[in-house]
Amino acid sequence: MNTNSLKLGTLSFLTGVALLSTVLPVSAVQDTKPATEQLLSVMFEPRAIATMQGGDFHFLPGQIGPVHTHAAPAIGYIAKGKILYQVEGRRPVILSEGDAFYEPAGPRIMRFDNASATEEAIFIDYNFQSTGEPFIAFEEPLTEEIDRRTLPDVNMNGRVISSAEVIQTEIEANGQAVLKGRGLIMAYVAEGVIELRHGGGKFQRYSAGDAIALGTQSDEITIANLSDAVRGRVITLTGQ
Numbered sequence: 001m002n003t004n005s006l007k008l009g010t011l012s013f014l015t016g017v018a019l020l021s022t023v024l025p026v027s028a029v030q031d032t033k034p035a036t037e038q039l040l041s042v043m044f045e046p047r048a049i050a051t052m053q054g055g056d057f058h059f060l061p062g063q064i065g066p067v068h069t070h071a072a073p074a075i076g077y078i079a080k081g082k083i084l085y086q087v088e089g090r091r092p093v094i095l096s097e098g099d100a101f102y103e104p105a106g107p108r109i110m111r112f113d114n115a116s117a118t119e120e121a122i123f124i125d126y127n128f129q130s131t132g133e134p135f136i137a138f139e140e141p142l143t144e145e146i147d148r149r150t151l152p153d154v155n156m157n158g159r160v161i162s163s164a165e166v167i168q169t170e171i172e173a174n175g176q177a178v179l180k181g182r183g184l185i186m187a188y189v190a191e192g193v194i195e196l197r198h199g200g201g202k203f204q205r206y207s208a209g210d211a212i213a214l215g216t217q218s219d220e221i222t223i224a225n226l227s228d229a230v231r232g233r234v235i236t237l238t239g240q
Contacts, residue, residue, distance in 0.1 A: 034169050034170055034171045034172065034175060034177040035169070035170040036167060036168070036169050036170075037167070037168045038165060038166070038167055038168075039077075039098075039099070039100035039166040039167065039168050039235070040075065040100035040101070040102060040164075040165065040166040041163070041164075041165045041166075042073075042075070042102045042163065042164055042165075043162060043163045044073045044104060044105070044128075044162060044163070044164075045162065046160050046161070046162040047072075047073075047128065047130055047160065047161060047162070048130055048131075048158045048159070048160050049128050049129065049130060049156035049158070049159050049160070049161050049239070050129060050130055050131040050155075050156060050157075050158060051129050051153055051154065051155060051156060052126045052127065052128060052129070052153065052154035052156055052185055052186065052213075052215070053126065053127050053129055053135060053153050054124060054125060054126040054127075054151035054152065054153065054154070054186070054211060055124065055125055055148050055149070055150070055151055056079075056122070056123075056124050056148070056149040056150070056151050056209065056211070057122065057123055057124070057125070057146060057147070057148050057149075058120055058121075058122050058146075058147040058148075058149065059081075059083075059113075059114040059120060059121040059122070059123075059146070060114065060120060060147075061114060061116055061117050061118050061119055061120060062113075062114055062116070062117045063113065063114045063121075063144075063146070064113045064114075065085075065109070065111065065112030065113050066138055066139070066140065066142060067108055067109065067110055067138070067139045067140075068108070068109050068112075068136055068137060068138045068139065069106065069107070069108055069109065069136075069137050070103055070104075070105055070106075070109075070127065070135075070136055070137070071105055071129075071133040071134055071137070072105055072127045072128050072129045072130065072133050073102070073103065073104055073105050073127070073128045073164075074102070074103040074125055074126065074127045074128065075100065075101070075102050075103075075125065075126055075128075075164055075166060075237060076100070076101050076103075076123050076124055076125035076126070077099070077100050077101075077123065077124050077125075077166065077188060077190070077235050078095050078096060078097050078098065078099045078100075078101070078121070078122075078123050079097065079122040079123060079124060079190060079209070080097055080120065080121060080122035081097060081114065081115070081116055081119050081120060081121030081122060082094055082095065082096050082097070082114070082115035082116055082121060083095040083112060083113065083114065083115060083121055083123060084111055084112075084113045084114075084115040085101070085109065085111050085112045085113070086109070086110045086111035087103075087107050087108070087109060087110065088107050088108040088109075088110050089107075092111055094115055095123075098168075098190075100166035100235075102164075108139075124151060124188060124211065126151075126154070126185070126186060126237060128161060128164070128239070149209075151211040152186075152211060152212070152213040153213070154185055154186055154213040154214070154215040155215055156185075156215060157215075159239075161183070161239040161240060162240070163239065163240050164185075164237065164238065164239045164240075165237070165238045166235060166236070166237055167179075167235070167236050167238070168190070168233065168234075168235055169223065169233070169234050169235075169236065170231050170232070170233050171192075171194070171223060171224075171225040171231060171232040171233075171234070172225065172231055173225060173227050173228050173229055173230060173231060174225060174227070174228050175224075175225050175231075175232075176222065176223065176224045176225070177222070177223045178220065178221070178222050178223075179220065179221050179222075179223065179236060180220045183238045183239045183240040184198070184214045184220070184221060184236060184237075184238050185213075185214055185215060185237045185238060185239050186211055186212060186213055186214055186215075186236070186237045187211070187212045187214060187221060187223075187234055187235065187236045187237075188210070188211045188212075188234070188235040188236075188237075189206045189207060189208050189209065189210045189211075189212075189232070189233075189234055189235075190208060190233040190234065190235050191208050191230075191231065191232060191233035192207075192208060192225060192226075192227055192230055192231060192232030192233060193205065193206070193207050193208070193225075193226045193227060193232070194206055194223050194224060194225055194226060194232045194234060195223070195224040195226060196212060196221055196222070196223050196224075196234075197221065197222045198212075198214055198220065198221040198222075199220070203222075203224065205226070221236070
């Protein structure tokens with residue numbers, strides 16, 4: 001992936017109400033019994049999605065996120081470290097590696113900080129953006145820079161979505177999984193080296209840190225773990 005150093009004015013901070021208690025049926029099923037866990041399930045007002053815009057962000061030890069808001073609902077995943085976040089009117093919460101999180105459109109995000117003074121934090125995020133919506137809005141001009149690494153945008157072609165799920169699938173060494181479900185949008189390799197095929201196409205190889213745009217192309221993906229020694233871990237995002 002390409003690396004860009006951007007002003008915070010161009011970066012997206014996905015924060016918000018992580019691991020909400022709203023429960024929707026799990027849409028992923030497997031034919032090889034991999035370990036599957038629903039990390040997040042949320043609902044929001046129906047909206048026509050033009051683009052799912054994403055980013056892979058690396059926070060320096062102790063880095064502070066400024067107060068900001070989002071026009072579009074946003075979902076993310078903590079790939080490394082710990083994040084301290086607070087939505088206006090709610091208590092601060094620690095997000096840890098392996099957590100998924102949701103930021104609803106509208107509320108002010110008061111804190112989104114690296115909770116460690118010695119270790120970096122890494123998170124990915126995707127925004128459910130309608131046509132013309134900004135990625136993020138800051139209350140004050142920003143001067144600090146941040147390391148943002150490019151993730152592929154997903155063209156959603158106006159698809160109407162009112163709910164989303166984040167699902168984690170762990171695949172044993174040399175194992176395979178078939179994930180079937182309505183509305184697969186993207187996949188993120190959290191651990192290992194895997195081959196992934198969607199829509200009956202060819203297998204393509206991906207490594208930890210890679211994101212794969214699925215969009216409206218397919219409601220089924222096949223995953224193969226290429227390692228004979230370690231597990232693979234893949235995070236999928238669906239929207240309906």
